[in-house]
Amino acid sequence: MLALVNPCHGKIGRIHWWLSQIAIFCLAIGGLIATFHFSTGGVGLAVLVIMIMYMNLCTCLNRLRDSSRPGILYLSFFLPSIGTALMFYFCGIEKSPGRFRSDRSHLPEDCFVPAAPPPVRPAPQPRVPSPPPKEFGRRNRSAV
Template identity: 45%
Template sequence: MMSLFDPFHGRINRLQWWLLQFAIFGIAIGGMITTIFLFADKNSPEGSRTTGEMISLGFVFCLMIYMNFSTCLNRLRDTGRSGFWYLTFLLPTAGTGLMVY
């Protein structure tokens, strides 16, 4: 689990990477559900967000991106690639193909 928060932690294999990705997904879903129950206002107009809701969603989003970044850097380093390969995710269509390959 240390690989979720420390991008230079050590080695993770493919199975561990996938399990950590599912954990990140679960944390994201849990964070969104928690935000809905704690900060959503039933009386607000449709489509508007409260300040607490926006802050909570921003925190969950930043946490999810950081954990994904950490696990991907560990996995890329274990496969003999530089961490800069993570930036290929930013390339539309080509980035995903390069990472899968």
């Protein structure tokens, strides 16, 4: 759960992002209840909002990094009408676009991957004895 407070934590998967969002939501609800219960006023609410936004920023930046997107895309999440939908799609629904491509730069040095299959050689033909040559106009000496 270090990705909740560290925007440079590294790549996280979709399940980790969803679990982080559930944790952020639970912390927000618990913080609201604590703020109203202890009557800390506007200061407690402001600290809670800043803390929730920071945790959301950290998890979304880590997830955007996982899907090979720039972190500046996080600013589009603040658009009033489509920001939340973009966040859910880019971070929680869409698979990483680079996950299934073949990247040959990470192959081990002793791994040999042929560029093309080896050529197919024709199978050798069995040798069939040729019939004896016919002798025309001569007597067959073997038939007596």
